[in-house]
Amino acid sequence: MRGERNMEKNTFSPVLKKVVLTLTTLLIFLPTASIAATVTITAVYVPGVISIDPLDPVWGQVPETVVSLDAAVIQVIGSPIMPGWRFLNVKAAHNSTDIFFNIKWNDSTADESIGDPTLFADAVALQVPYTFLMAPLEMGSQFQPVNIIFWRADLLQPQNIVAGGASTIQKSPDAASQNIVHSQNWHAGTWTVIISRPMLPASVNQVAFTRGVNYNIAFSNWEGGIEGERNGVKMITGNWQNLYIQ
Amino acid sequence: MAKILKQVRMVFDLNKCLGCQTCTMACKTAWSDRNPGQQYMYWNNVESQPGRGYPRNWETLGGGFRNCSTFLLKSPLPTLNDYGAPWEYNYDQVLKTSGGIPSAAVIVPSPEPAGPDAYSNNWDEDVGEGVFPNSYYFYLPRNCNHCTNPACVAACPRQAIYKRAEDGIVLVDQTRCRGYRHCIKACPYKKVYFNSDEKVTQKCIFCYPRTENRQGNFCVTQCVGRLRWVGYSDNPASNVNRLVEEFRVALRLHPEFGTQPNTFYIPPFSPPGAGQLPDTQRIPFDYLANMFGDDCRQTQAQRVVRIQEIFSIIRTEQAKVASGLPSALVDILTSRSETDRVQL
Numbered sequence: 001m002r003g004e005r006n007m008e009k010n011t012f013s014p015v016l017k018k019v020v021l022t023l024t025t026l027l028i029f030l031p032t033a034s035i036a037a038t039v040t041i042t043a044v045y046v047p048g049v050i051s052i053d054p055l056d057p058v059w060g061q062v063p064e065t066v067v068s069l070d071a072a073v074i075q076v077i078g079s080p081i082m083p084g085w086r087f088l089n090v091k092a093a094h095n096s097t098d099i100f101f102n103i104k105w106n107d108s109t110a111d112e113s114i115g116d117p118t119l120f121a122d123a124v125a126l127q128v129p130y131t132f133l134m135a136p137l138e139m140g141s142q143f144q145p146v147n148i149i150f151w152r153a154d155l156l157q158p159q160n161i162v163a164g165g166a167s168t169i170q171k172s173p174d175a176a177s178q179n180i181v182h183s184q185n186w187h188a189g190t191w192t193v194i195i196s197r198p199m200l201p202a203s204v205n206q207v208a209f210t211r212g213v214n215y216n217i218a219f220s221n222w223e224g225g226i227e228g229e230r231n232g233v234k235m236i237t238g239n240w241q242n243l244y245i246q
Numbered sequence: 247m248a249k250i251l252k253q254v255r256m257v258f259d260l261n262k263c264l265g266c267q268t269c270t271m272a273c274k275t276a277w278s279d280r281n282p283g284q285q286y287m288y289w290n291n292v293e294s295q296p297g298r299g300y301p302r303n304w305e306t307l308g309g310g311f312r313n314c315s316t317f318l319l320k321s322p323l324p325t326l327n328d329y330g331a332p333w334e335y336n337y338d339q340v341l342k343t344s345g346g347i348p349s350a351a352v353i354v355p356s357p358e359p360a361g362p363d364a365y366s367n368n369w370d371e372d373v374g375e376g377v378f379p380n381s382y383y384f385y386l387p388r389n390c391n392h393c394t395n396p397a398c399v400a401a402c403p404r405q406a407i408y409k410r411a412e413d414g415i416v417l418v419d420q421t422r423c424r425g426y427r428h429c430i431k432a433c434p435y436k437k438v439y440f441n442s443d444e445k446v447t448q449k450c451i452f453c454y455p456r457t458e459n460r461q462g463n464f465c466v467t468q469c470v471g472r473l474r475w476v477g478y479s480d481n482p483a484s485n486v487n488r489l490v491e492e493f494r495v496a497l498r499l500h501p502e503f504g505t506q507p508n509t510f511y512i513p514p515f516s517p518p519g520a521g522q523l524p525d526t527q528r529i530p531f532d533y534l535a536n537m538f539g540d541d542c543r544q545t546q547a548q549r550v551v552r553i554q555e556i557f558s559i560i561r562t563e564q565a566k567v568a569s570g571l572p573s574a575l576v577d578i579l580t581s582r583s584e585t586d587r588v589q590l
Contacts, residue, residue, distance in 0.1 A: 117430065117440040118323045154445070167403045170422070227323060231403060231426040 040242040041065045041217065043092035043099055043209075050095050052183040052194040059102055062091040069221050071238035073138075086221055086235045088124070094245060099209045100196045101126060101149075103219075110186035111224030112153040120228035123152040124193060125220045127163070128207050128243070137218055137240060139163040147207040149180055151193050153224065158182050158195055162205050166232070172205035199245075209245055216240035252480040253394060253414035253508055254452055254590075256466070257489045257496045258387055259579060260514040262473035265371070265385035267292050272468035273389070277451065283443030285332035288367055289450040290389040290465045296533065297370030297383070301328040301436050305537075309434035310397050311504030314542040318400050320431035329439075330366030333357055382528040384514040387474075389465060390437040390450035391499070391507030392416050398449075401432030407447075413478070414508065415452040423447055434503035462588030472581045477589040479508075484589040485578045486510070493575045495556045497538040497549075504542045512560075512579075513538050513553050527557075 042063065050058050069086040091102040103124055111122045127148040129135035135144035140163055148161035148169060158180040163169040172178070180197045199209040209215075220236045222229040273290035293299045301307075301324035308321030333355040340353050359366055374383025392409075396416050399407045406422035407429055409415070418429075418438070423446040429438045430447060438449045453463035457476075461467070466474040477484030482491065489496045489510070496510035516528035535549035544552070563573040581587050 114425070114440075114442045114445065116326045116442070117329075117427065118325050119442075167405075169404075169424075231424070231428070 037068050037070065038239050038241055039065050039067060040244055041067070041090050041092050043094050043243060043245045045211070045246045046093050046095055048095060050093055050098065050100050050196075052100070052181060052196055054102065054183065054185055054192045054194060058093065059091060062093045062102070065090050067219055067237060067241060069219060069235035069237055071236050073232050073234055073236055088219055088221065090219070092243065094199060094209070094211075096211065097198060097200075098196050099199050099245070100194060102192070102194045104190060104192045105221060106189055107186070107191050107223060108189050109225060110153065110191070111228060112186075114154050118226050120222070120224040120226075120230045121152050121154040122191065122224040122228075123150065123220075123222040123230075124191075125150040125161075126195075127218050127220075128215050130207055134240070135216070136165070137236070137238075138166045139169060141165050147205070149195055149197070151182060151184070151195060152222075153184065153186075160197075160206060172203070174203045174205060176202040177205040211245050213245055215243040215245070217243040248409075248411040250394070250409060250414045251411055252478045254392055254457065255477055255479055255486040255490070255508045255510065256389075256463075257475045257486050257510045257512065259473040259512040260384055260386065261512060262471040262579075263292070263385040263387060264471045265292055265294065266470050267368075268468050268470050269387055269465035269474070272464040273450070276453070276464045278448070281441070281444065283441035284439075284448065286326060286329045286367075287439040287441075287448065289437070289439070289448075290387065291367060292385050292387045293368060294371050294373060294383045295386045295537070296375045297373060298365075299370070299386075300330070300367045300388075302365050302369075303328075304434075304436040305500065307434075307436065309432050309436070309503065311395065311400075311542075314504050316400075318397060318432055319434075320401070320428070321434070321436075323427060323430055323440075324436060327359075327363060327365055330369065331357075331359070333359070333366070376528065380528050382516055384529065386499075386511075387465075388435065388437070388499070389509065390416060390452070391435060391505065391509045392450075392452055394506035394508060395504065397432040397434060397503075397505050398429035398438050401428040402426075403428065407438075410454075413452075413454075413457065415454050415457075416449070417451055417454070418447055418449055420444075420446050420448075434500065434505065435507070457590050460588075460590045462584065462590070466588060467584060469587075472587060475578075475581070475587045475589070481589065485581075485586060486589070488574075488578060493559060493578075495559055495575070497540060497552065497556070499538060501539045501542045501544065506542075511538055513556060515557060515560075 044062055046058055067088045067090050089104040093100045113119050114121050125148050127146045129146045131144050133144055135146055140146035142164045145164045149158050150161050151158040159171045160177045161169050162172050179202050182195045185192045201208045218237045218240055220234045222234045269290050270288055270292055278284040278287045291300045308319050310319055312319055335353050336356055374381055376382045392415055399409055404422055406419045425445045427440055438447050441448050466476050475485045477486035496512050498507050499511055513534050531550045534553050535546050539549040563575040566573045567576045
């Protein structure tokens with residue numbers, strides 16, 4: 001049983017152990033609010049050149065949306081306790097050929113290295129379903145797959161990922177879909193990561209971003225460090241959010 | 247996990263291990279000396295015991311399954327320093343007949359591990375315990391045990407580690423692994439390694455390109471002491487199974503970890519003192535029993551009895567040979583040719 005396999009060392013009584021096993025089997029979502037918020041992020045149309053430079057004046061004109069990461073996924077009991085909610089400040093823009101996501105969040109340490117077996121890097125991801133059906137938030141399902149853009153501080157390039165349910169994520173194998181460009185800056189306790197890709201899909205492994213269309217979108221965030229967050233240990237948006245491409 | 251049709255097994259006779267590290271180097275040269283990020287990895291290592299081992303204090307870190315159950319335990323991740331950061335020696339200074347530095351008379355590692363936290367692979371070599379002339383140590387070669395109940399496989403949420411149905415070899419799918427390292431925390435033998443350059447975990451592959459062709463693993467064929475036997479569990483006539491099942495002289499390393507390892511060890515008699523084999527066991531039975539046993543439920547006292555039984559069996563067979571009688575067990579332990587040791 002998957003839940004059993006992921007148990008951490010602890011001293012639970014057999015009864016409590018059983019309860020925890022059951023809960024972990026279901027992948028525990030611990031919403032810290034009873035109703036997770038839904039916001040609309042509008043990818044505004046900006047004619048001309050948009051750059052991944054956070055100092056590009058274009059970004060001053062793009063409205064910012066605060067996205068609450070209000071749910072903790074704890075796939076491994078005993079992993080670091082989440083310090084409550086986290087917030088992403090998200091800006092989105094497009095110029096009808098490329099779409100840009102400017103994601104900013106507080107993180108007191110820049111964890112960029114995995115050079116020691118104990119180190120994990122900071123990461124952020126966004127996911128969009130391929131279908132307009134309400135795919136499961138937990139990385140879709142076999143018949144409702146999702147497309148994920150995964151940034152991690154130690155990677156040279158964000159990864160284009162396809163998933164059909166929890167634990168199925170796979171970096172898409174075709175080189176064409178690994179076309180995501182980015183910039184990353186950590187300054188004074190804040191990460192700013194700007195991610196961009198063409199709106200037209202490079203292959204079947206990418207969703208198409210089309211003007212005038214609403215998409216479901218979800219976000220995840222991992223705080224790295226020594227024995228830091230990875231895999232199912234992360235903060236996520238507890239609901240699908242809305243992305244509108246102007 | 248798919249039904250395992252047959253299982254690879256190894257037996258190591260610790261009485262024959264010289265600590266020469268030829269197995270270590272054979273493995274390293276074959277599999278882990280090319281790619282960045284692999285320098286610190288020794289899929290096969292030989293450590294002196296008693297000692298802290300590789301990585302440091304692996305025996306007490308944790309992992310495996312609690313009390314023979316399916317309750318998976320996890321340890322902290324060892325640091326790179328616990329494995330030992332790789333170094334080079336100043337051979338170019340000391341061993342050059344010309345152009346060297348005459349004042350550099352000693353071969354030293356560079357960068358030299360220093361300070362109270364200094365450690366490296368095989369750091370405790372030949373240190374052992376006890377007071378002369380009753381000091382003792384032995385060499386413990388270790389590679390992945392390709393366990394019947396592998397904790398690494400159980401820990402991976404992505405099924406990136408799998409156990410092959412055809413031979414029970416445990417492998418990491420390098421394209422599925424995402425470097426979460428749950429496997430390292432779960433493996434009580436700490437035989438899965440993280441490659442920080444390739445961002446995935448890597449481990450002993452049981453030389454599967456060779457074993458599939460019925461060739462012995464490099465660590466087996468290169469073993470100077472001829473102390474390694476390899477074979478499949480489904481062949482009762484193979485020497486691995488004769489040693490484990492028929493003569494019952496080989497035990498598992500830390501079977502209490504609950505993973506059912508498939509490497510078996512013939513426990514060591516005490517090493518010679520002053521050139522003579524000792525009459526008494528210098529390595530305490532309790533020490534050996536703390537390390538070796540048949541299965542995860544065996545008590546310490548039962549393990550002591552088993553080890554004494556094994557020594558008795560071997561001494562009896564050796565006495566038969568000394569008096570001119572044949573002994574199938576001694577024939578196997580002598581392992582005259584490679585075909586005695588590689589039966590795949």
